[in-house]
Amino acid sequence: MAAAVWRANSRFLSRHPWQIFLAILGVALGVAVVVAVGLANTSAIRAFRLASQAIAGSATDQIVGGPAGLTDRLYTRLRVKAGIEASSPIVDGYARAADETLHIVGIDPFAGSASADSLGGVRAGAIRRLLIEPGALLLGSATARRLGLKPGNRMVIRCAGQRHTVTLAGLLPHTGMSAAQDGLAITDISTAQILTGQIGRLSRIDLEVPRGIAGRRMRARIAELLPAGARLMPSQARTGAMIHMTRAFRTNLTAMSLLALIVGMFLIYNTMTFAVLQRRRLIGMLRALGVTRREVFGQVVAEALVLGAIGTVAGIGLGIGLGEILLHLVTRTINNLYFVVSVTRLLVTPVPIMEGASLGVGATVLASIVPALEASGTTPGNAMRRSTIEQRTRSLSPRLALAGGILAVAALALLALPTRNLIVGFAVLFMVAVGMVLIAPIAVSWLSAIAHTMAARAGSMAGSVLGRFALRGITASLSRTGVAIAALMLALATTVGVGIMIQSLRATVRQWLSSTLQADVYVTVPQLDPSGTPPEIDPRVVTAIRQIPGIAAVTGARRATVESSGGLAQIVAVDFAAAQASRFRLVDGNRHKVWSEFDANRAVLVSQSYAYRNRMRVGARLHLLTDRGYRSLPIAGIFLDYGSEQGIILIHRQLYERYFADRGVSSLGLYLRPGVHAAQVIDAVRAAAMHQQMIIAESSRAIRSASLKVFDDAFAITGVLKALAIVIAVVGILSALMALQLERSREFAVLRATGFTQGQVWGILTIQTGFMGICAGILALPAGIVLALLLIHVINRRAFGWSMQTVITPSVLAQALVLALVVALAAGLYPGWRMARTSPADALREE
């Protein structure tokens, strides 16, 4: 019997290849997005982890210092005085070579232990050259090939604002982890000090600490030697901390990808419902012949599983291809905002693929349960009647709406929980989204009722019969149209929600930029590694700039990465007068008191995200690891900042210099006299720095637009994911209309036979699809606004600690409506054309 059931059903499915194809496409696209985002995320993070592991080698611990690093002397003390054998000094930094960012890692080949890992297998002659030729370096063969270099070749690189000629002394040996060598340049420590401008300084000291008592003793011995401000910590701690910084960004992407899968789920639901509907007669006959409910249920689910499996396999292949594109966008954002990672190849790892596969198959089965219950739940006699399911769906829609409402309320209740967990935030978002989807069918029938009355009022109009006719069709076949509309609505609501969120954030950032960037011209040194302390401007250049005529005032700032009680944080030391305090918009703290405390070096300010992240308020104390050990400082005020997710600590220059052995200036703000043009001063600044250092001098307007460019880049990937959700929704609409077309071919044949022209049938179809689009669009607007509010006040707050104003422009809403209409009409073109073209005789003959 089972074989007969299979045969009967497979014959049916093979007669509807389009439906099958679209369903598979839907699953494939959904899975592809999930897999692609997963792979892109893990590739970027794994590449970073591998690279840092490869550099750390077998090191277990490391000594790190404050903003200025460690002194050479500390290493000499460790080796000569304390005899700490398994230690390797490291000087690292980033350099630009052609279009590549190179991670310069300076090691001491004599140190043995950890540094040997990076030199294992390198030819002795090459190591010798590292030692005796300043500027000699080793590259992985892939990196060398990209740069067009062979051993012995020279090239010019830029590092810390200086040009240097370096020589490729040799190649790093091929290892299993070629990804770890990507963009890595190994040099002798002396060369690295010269290139990065850190003469006499070390970035860190890697250690191999044994386990057990010996290790504890060694740590204690090292701790005695450490100057204040230096810290001994596990090797991978910093890597872990840096990867952790990107967590919110990656979670956002994952959530977006899941949304695409949910939209894909509707497609499967749609297809399976259609398949059940179409086969009501077949199912009825099978039931009459003694096939059990369970068998029918199993059959439907099994079919869905097969479709899901095929779609999943295709989706994984598609996802790997898509992942390559997304990887580029993900790494660009990480490089812009977090740290330097060089990934040239997508690492196809099993975990994201398994996740995609299980989500794909799981979602398919989940989506097929309702139609399967539908098919198995009816009595043989009922199953043969077509109207049952429609009726049931219609009677079901209030119940669905109720469930949706309850879900939404439950979601809002979740918000009241005293947690800041981002995952919970996304759960709320998804629950609200699903709740709105469940409400969609009843909303569609209300909308069509309204449209109905409106059409009746305009009764005299020629098209009104057609209109009424068309609208009836939609409510009558709510089981499919409802789902298609809901899918489109969800996709559109996402577009609206994300659009409003981005717009709001962009407007807020824009405003913040113009209030923050008050100087006319800014001078910095190109920085390649956003996580590190920026290179300092050569003091000679600073002096020369101060003498440029036309400048009324010069302010200097130092940006550095420090350890605080809230983890790694950016500290900004400023030397401005309180008059310029208006640059900072306080969200907490007494305006007058804040700046007097700050100027008196009695307190610091922190940015909103720092305060949010560390649950700090004005008056709380902040612990800072300084070059004089831990220091505790009260927080006088909290200010708005969108420049850093981790948050910023604002400190007075004098206080900073008291705590840190660092006199560097990383940026200058130039205030011009009235009537002086920024362009003139910029030219003068460039001339002053010529032959000393490569600096960036830009007007505040240029910086504003450059910052907004980075902002837009960061959201480019969101745009891609949004577009994919829309594509899946279009596939959904297309699939629903194709189903309708098949189902109603007889109905249309009768219309045609009774004298309806091809054009009129087209008209009916166009009105129907247009209405579906408008329905989806109208429903998407409030839904989108709700999603936007959640994104702004829950997701962004939890992810970044930012507050922002909500900006809803009519254009975003109008765009969604137009998009809805266009998408629906476009999806209706082909089915409409086919329906209109069908000859009535052929269609009627099918009976």
Added chain:
Amino acid sequence: MRWRHVVMFVLAGSAAVLIVTYGAGKQAVLPASNMAAVLGTGAENGYAHADGPRRFRFPRDFGPHRAFKTEWWYFTGNLDSRHGQRFGYELTLFRFSLTPHAIRSPSPWSTNQAYVAHFAITDPSRKRFHFFEQSARGAIGLAGAQAEPFRVWVYNWSVQAVTGAEWPWKLHAAAKNVDLNLSLAPLTAPVLQGDHGLSRKGPGPGNASYYYSIPRLDTRGTLSLNGRLFSVSGLTWMDREWSTSALAPDEVGWDWFGLQLSDGSDLMFYRLRLKNGATSPFSLGSIVGRHGHVTPLSKAEVRIRVLGHWRSPHGGTYPARWRLSVRREHLILDVTPMLADQELDVGVRYWEGAVNVQGYRNGQPIRGRGYVELTGYASSETRH
């Protein structure tokens, strides 16, 4: 069921052993072998050569001679603990110039001076030989050498004059389970080896080194081994040599003997071996009498018979017992290693070990102790 647990346990155990062995081996050997190859290459022009007589002056010549490519400070000695336990020790510090002239660079890490040091302890009662290697650049105080006040060091291994005084020197080396602290005071004046300190090793001009020894240094101090502290005393032999291109192309290695005899005399002899197995005519030595009188020994005056061999587990066969006879001195000495395996498996593998001496001078029994160094026996073996 029980046996399965046992099998699992054994499997897991052997896996752990494999991992540990592999891990340890990789760390200990890889950088060292690499650095030996790195330091051992490079052209010889531009450096000073040992090509003529030299006026040795002290303390200047205790210090480094950076114009030469290679240089070493060798300290080997036999020690007795207060409770009669015997130990041998070796601390050798090598200096290499990587380029003839200093490197111009703003970084204090830049240097053409590189140092390698070997440290070994022979513990015959437990049949253990401990050896260690460290290398460092001669920069930022990590390693270096200076004449006044005397100091030569590689990280925490050092030999240095106590502040203000010329003697004694303090010798310190520590690694893992070994910690050696000695005080050295010379019992003899420096002995210029070869032709007034010019030690010819081959026929070519510059195939020579400058070489002097202090054969007897009174030695006392402490040795901590595996957590046990020994008060030790004995005699140290110091060798100092510097050159640019010592060995001739057909010379493959040497057997060096430094023996302190019970009658107060000290014998040094090195046999340079040629590729064809013969002894090079440039082999030579000296005998220093009890009162400091130096008698040079030529190749023809010393006969060496190998009485036994030892096969290294790392490859290569070393001679392991010798009979030295010096007819002119009426001297016959049997030289026996205190331990067969005193091979240093480091960058360049060699054998350097404490030996016992027994024999006759003028028919009278004579005893002694010393050190023997055997190089070039493992060179044909492939390294890790």
